[in-house]
Amino acid sequence: MSSIIVKLFSVIFVLMIFPKWSESVNVYSLETRYIEVPIDHFSATATSKTFNLRYLINSKNYVKGGPIFIYTGGEREITIAAQNTGFLFEISPIFNALIIFVEHRYYGTSLPFGNASFTITENLRYLTTTQVLADFAFLIQELKKNFFPNFSQADTKTEPIIAFGGYYAGMLAAWLRMKYPYSVRAALTSSAPLFYFPGLTSCEGYYQKVTQIFERYGQEKCVKTIKLGWDIIENLAKSKIGMDYISSTWKLCSKLKTAEDVQILIDWLSNIFIELSMANYPYPSEYYNPVPAFPVMVFCDKLNTAYFNDTKGFIQSFANALQIYTNYTGRITCNNIYSKEEDLNEVAWKYQTCTELIMPKCSTAQDMFITNNWVYEQFALDCYKKFGVKPKPNFVFLAYGVNKLKYYTNMLFSSSTIDPASWGVVDLNKADKTDKSLVTYQIMDAPHLMEFRGTNPSDNDYILQARKFYISILKKWLK
Template identity: 40%
Template structure:
């Protein structure tokens, strides 16, 4: 009966698209600030969310979400697949918060003040936090009856889920790594690939739409070249702060790039409220306002304002547009910006011909200088590849890399299976980790089939794990007898 009620609740949550649908308790676990040296003895608490409604404590699996760059409650409420299959597998659900995000701040309000406090924000340290947490959660289980751990994650969280299996195979039995761009690094993926996928999403909706956006950059430059033009655009676009100098115009264009990118990532087949309230297929909705790329500059920019309002003001409640607010502000942009300035250096560029953006080359020197100005650190572009292997992951096992072809991050994803146990799952109609979201009547067949495949592999990994545990137990018994 309890399972039926839970299933009904999940169905209602999905249909109503409401937040806070899932029940969990909030716990905290103390970890070292630095797992890898003996010079710093500071500790702090990471937050994690727990649901044990269906868990069979004598060895039922642990479904472990490797938290990424944001408040962990947001990921818990947008990763319905884990919740939906927990009853079938009798699993414990854990959502672990990434250090320096949400409430898991090592040095409280000082955490982001200077490198001596912020320098422990790395993927390696976060994975060590998760390893310690799992050891704690399974401490009371017998050595040969421990719960197999299945890691889940989307985007950066998907990268962590994959790397967790690679670096801690004795702790993690298998990983579902959704939309995980582990190849979006220097020398592995062409820098122009990301924005070409964004462009293809808009072109698929309408060639006039992508052409309108391509032409809009010149229109913005021309209109804002005078004080009167900047005043006109500030009024026409209802900007909270008027454009006064060239730096404001550059900020406006960066803001637009974020919007187009996010719309591509969130081009889901049903309404969502993940980064912003959005309709189903938001790119298609936005492109309805851009039917004619031959418009004069000011009419074109007026049409563009209506198109971007699908992202910035779909509810109609926003009174003015704040371009100083990053389009992904709720995802912990400060922490991710620091990570992008240290180990997560993901080169991106555009040429203005094969994509709908202004021409912009990848300039690592300029990028490094900008990072130093903001954070007093210099990026290490080869660090992630050196630590995790880049394309050389043939020795690992039990990882599913899934990528939706609507998702620009698929440019850096694993798109071909590496072996029988490191599989690539391609979802042609999928946007950013759509497969980890809750089931929805509008889900394309490719997503439904992908989720079935995941359950098959999860079952296989759990059987493998239990078989290994049984074998160890028999060997121990034999050695004890002898």
Template identity: 35%
Template structure:
């Protein structure tokens, strides 16, 4: 496909307070390469917590099926991310409460709705174009909620790996880490691998307490800077394993990092020797995380402050989780492979208030968007891969006339949104067929409804 055209649109900073007239510039990309300019459909990607160009390059499904439907393709960037920043590079803190009060899912959805209306109003041939929205992960949540909140604008939604139920009252805080662990247990030598991972936390802690231990950990793990406790390395490794389970794809990719096919299996190959101890275990762990952090061999040292691509913003997302996107995580070291970590709403709120000066509203997203009741909006296809730890917060498998939720074996985080690949499991191939079938039905129904009547008056 030809790379889409970069465009900008002036948005209201606050869509719901009519006393505020401030604006910001939202970035979006448009491709008319395959579009039939007479009410042909619009495929609209609801941008998530990062630079929209990351998702342009990793949402191949839209590009694969656009020629079939002769669709316009639009990728809209989420406010505050990428180049759509109302306040430049300002960071959320207790001193910037006002500036970041507009960073919400509700405001982002309003941006998308206004942008769709703008696109349609600037080309008369798009006036009656059906709009099908696509999104993965948080973007998948937004696509489902876009259909729910603006059914007069959105014809249907493809919501991939959308954890619309991952909130304190609808999941247990242990479920995510248990799902990560189950992914690791499922590969060859998985039980030995998980046993070694469980043992490494104690080994790291004991090493750190010895004279020169922190320096030794820094040397073993090739850290870029000195550490003052083993906790930093511990969190670094935990994040890697979570990310690795998310992108456990059957082919090499560079979505979050340059990694090989089936990275969890590759990782466990380095931890397949039973009962590793001491320095041998630490060295094996360094090799294991290298599958995610340094598979190309080009990284000279590890920055323990981040494990994700620079195109994503964990800083802004962490702020959003302190508002309405409250997602609980805990570990017990028994049903999962991670060190014990408790989670309570009270401790979470204290942490959020200390960092940002705000208190979370853990039930608001479920109240505002309906949780599992969101399916009542109709015309939504939910998909979740069983290798993806986020599937525990997704809509359970179901099938109705207007809403389908598909569980895909052998699939990780929104694998079905990526370009078709010969290595895709049959579950993903079949899921895409279902998505295409429903998209065709939605478009046909909308076009039929909006088509001018040819009946003669009597």
């Protein structure tokens, strides 16, 4: 292990110039660095291989002795997290903090086997949360050596390092605090569904939350039209003429040819509704795709005001409304419904949700999606066919004791009433008797991780209050 060194690259990575509507720092300048970490942290063989794990660092407001704020990367490349976490950059002057965004192995450029990371199923076996957390702990150990001159492994104190994360990244931040409590002093998480596992949370809530957002911002009429649309799409797609019409009207890059293609189209459409609900910010954004302010409202307005009296008119009306998500910039020539299948980050995420992160989603008559039960046996069979793996639904219970939080300290679990990702967040009432340093905080009227984003004139009082509360908690942890 001692032979593994930190590789520093003096490449300045300018992450993002915020759109004109933002009042955040205009440019987040981060230096891209890499650290050489073991592919298998738990192997003691002399032939153990390593790979370069990417992380981003901003020391603009850092003062020697100040804390380190480390954002644990999740299921997307780390630059996206940095682009959408302006809150850390805004509070770093308050705390004289160093900011680190560390990438999750198998995402972005942090590929253990380079281009072969996904070509051989065997190479995916190191994509586990335990290996990921060990990556983070390994990096933190090196950061301590570099930024805390008096650091000693023999010392019993915990350096002022706070882990942050949202959704899956929030789960990792919490698990990092649970698994390596000496690495980070505390964890501040948002919409981290630590309870979204079989036996702790029911499967229908996620899609119901998406539906509630569409009802609130798009009216009940929009939800009924979407619900009606599934039968229309399926019936029209039973013939080649119908599939050709949908393909041309919706400007698909590849024509629908089989029933499997139609299912992929339905999944693609369902995913658009989910992403619209997650990115329903009161200002234009690019969290998934470029969209206008309140994209759910804009989409539903187009659909609610459309006139159609037959099946083809319905398909055309849907196509027009979808463009606020699929082609808001006007630069897209066709829609690739297979993009998720081709995205390596998506492949990595599907693998994880087939092995350790078993978070069931089902739809019922109470939501706007096609009714679909979640059956473990079928789910397990699909995972085996795709990756040759068997799901481990009880893994997180054994590894992290997520429902036994009384054994842990210094964690904040926040959630939002209108964020689908908040389904399955920590409920301290279900988590056994807890320590007072464990806190839950609910934000009213906040889209997905909005309080983590940079300050904006459209921020409501709930968002502003949440950020103030976070700062107060951080001061307490760092005192």
